[in-house]
Amino acid sequence: MIIAETERLILRRFTAEDKQAVFLLNSIPEILTYIPGEPMSSVTQAEQILNELVFPGYEKFGFGRWAVEHKADNKVIGFCGPTFVQEYNEVELGYRYLPDYWGTGIGFEAAQAALTKIPSFDIDHVIALILLGNRGSEALARKVGMTERERNTFMGHKVNVFHKSL
Template sequence: MITQTERLIIRPFTEQDCEALYLMNSNPAMLKYIPSAAFTSREQAVELFHQVIQGDYQQHGFGRWAVEHKADKRVIGFCGPKFIPEFNEVELGYRYFPEYWGTGIGTEAASAALAEFKRFGIEQTIALILEGNLGSEGVAKRVGMHWREQNEFMGHKVNIYAKVL
C-alpha cells in the first residue's frame, strides 16, 4: 500500500486489477478527455499492466496507482505519478468511474497521493489536462496546483498545472 484515507486505499496495481484497467480504458465517459483510443479487448489491459504500469514501476520506482474504495472493495480508478518524457517532468494523473464523480474522491486521492511524492524523490509535479476538462482542473486547483501554460500533448491542447512540493 502507498497510503490510505478514510474512504480509499491507494496502492500499486496488480495483475488482478486488469479487469478494472479494461473498464477504465473502454468507458466512453471516462475517455472523453483522454487522447487515446478506447480498449476493445481485455488483452489490451493485460498488456497495459505488464508493459506500461509495471515498466514504470521498474524504471522509475513509481507509476499510476490503483485507487480502491474501502466500502466497495473495488478499484474505482487511478491516481498517481507518471514520468512524461515529452516534458521531462512527473505528472499527477487521475481518472475515476463516473459514479464517483462529484463525491470528492478525486481531491481526496490526489491530496493523499501528492503527500507521498517526496518519498519517491519527486520534488515538483504537473497535471496535463485536456482543454475543457473542468472537473480535472478543479481537482488540480483544490490540491494547490496552479495554471502554468497551455501546450500540446499527443496532438491535443492541454492546460498544464504545476506544483512544487
C-alpha cells in the same frame, strides 16, 4: 503494496488481478471524453498496458499510476498517482475514476494522499496535463494547490499544464 490510505480509500500499486478495472477505466466513453486515444475493446489491451507501461514504470522509477481502491466495496474505482512523462521530462500527477464516483470527493481525497507520498520518491514538483475543456479535472488540480503554468500540446492535443511544487 499500499502507498497511502485515507478514510475511504487505499492507494496501492496495480497488480495483474486489476486488469478488469484497467479495462473499465479505458473503455467507458464517458470517462474518455478528455483522454487521447480510442477506447479499449478487450481486457487483453488492459493487460498490455499493465505489462508494458505500468509495471515497468514501477521497476524503473519506483512509482507509477496507483490503483484507487474503495474500502466500502473493495473494488478498484480509478487511479491516481505519478508517472514520468518523457515529452516534458517531468512527473505528472494523473487521475481517472469510474463515473459512479464523480462528485463524491474521491478525486480530491486520493490526490491529497498521493501528493503527500510523492516527495518520498525524490520528486519535488508535479505537473498535470489536462486537455482543454476538462473543467472537472482543472477544478481538482486547483483544489489540490496546482496552478496553471502554460498551454501546450500532448499527444497531438492542446492541454493546460498545471504545476505544483512539493
